[in-house]
Amino acid sequence: VVVIDLKENVRQGGARNRGIEIARGEYIGFVDADDWVDLRMFEKLYNKAKETKVEVVSCGLDYIDSTNTISGANIKTNLLVNGIIHEEQRELLLIGMQNFAAGNLIRKSLLFQHSIRFPEQIFYEDNYFNVVVGLYANGYTYVFECLYHIYINPDSTTRRRNTTHVSQRITVLKMILNHFQQQGYSKKYHKFLNYYTALTLYLCAFEYLDRQDMPSYHFIQKIHLYLHSYRIDRCNPYLLKHFGYRGTLAVWLLRHLPKIFWHSWILSNRLHLNTWPLMHLSRKNQKS
Known part of the structure; x- marks a missing residue:
């Protein structure tokens, strides 16, 4: 475990970029502060990535409130692209990529080859990141399980009421x-x-x-x-x-x-x- 002590708040995008820069593994994944993952999530995503030889693997997400009640789940029932991507399938991948940076495993070399990073000091930074990843990835696949758990926090920066x-x-x-x-x-x-x-x-x-x-x-x-x-x-x-x-x-x-x-x-x-x-x-x- 490596702790990065940032002296200023660079928000989610900046923090993730610092992590990308020092990462030493073959693949990179992200977990947000309030969320948690299944103990075998990264094992399953990694095995799927090695088996299919793709650069991006995703899994299902669910949403859990303060009473530990699952309030919703997002599992792709119709996978638009599965495996190595042919160019005529690129738009289908771009549409099918989920909006979250979390719940993905991405080969690090893809991010460095195309200089893919998160926008900093802005919300919705992972919308940009995921679209650009989908533009350059050579392959994509999916694990049909809810392995990433999102905590529904009404006071989070993007759920708070009356903000613009x-x-x-x-x-x-x-x-x-x-x-x-x-x-x-x-x-x-x-x-x-x-x-x-x-x-x-x-x-x-x-x-x-x-x-x-x-x-x-x-x-x-x-x-x-x-x-x-x-x-x-x-x-x-x-x-x-x-x-x-x-x-x-x-x-x-x-x-x-x-x-x-x-x-x-x-x-x-x-x-x-x-x-x-x-x-x-x-x-x-x-x-x-």
Whole structure:
């Protein structure tokens, strides 16, 4: 065990980057402070990685509250990519990669070969990290067990009510789009980036509304303006498959008619309806 004593708070991304730099093993994994793992998690992920010769292995996650009750689980029932990746499967991997840095085992040489690191001093840093890992990994596979346990802490930095850090999703999204553009991949992976932009901006709007006691339309308008500047392809097969028609309609309203989007949410919330498009998808993708 090596203790790294950082003299300043560099947040999650900075701390993970320092760990990557001094790591001496063949593979790297991450565990967040409040969480815990199955005693055999890393053994199982490592054996799977050696057996399949891939660079990234993931496992299922579950969510446990303060009463030790499992409040949800996330196991991929439909694995989009399994094994060595052929280029035509790359977009499927990018869509299938989970948003968490935790619950993965990643070959260290992949991170150094492509200079992959976490953004520092920002929330949602693992969104950027995982997308870039998915862009360069030569293979991916999965262990169909919930081996990583996420503690649901309502006072954590990303679950606390009435904060506006959710806007940093947009900052991280811009970093992802810039990386693809700088590396010459924007056109090649246009469908994924189009889908990912729509998802991120919808989640940004949803999480803000869901976590504010007195939400402001001004914040929704800011998201609308950015979404309006980016052309969302309504015929994108990934958008239709993962959002459905109701979800696609919600994104369209946010892009073109934000006031109707706003008032629809307010009405649904006041009537305590659980029918808002993508509500389940949004909560599943929220960060711990």
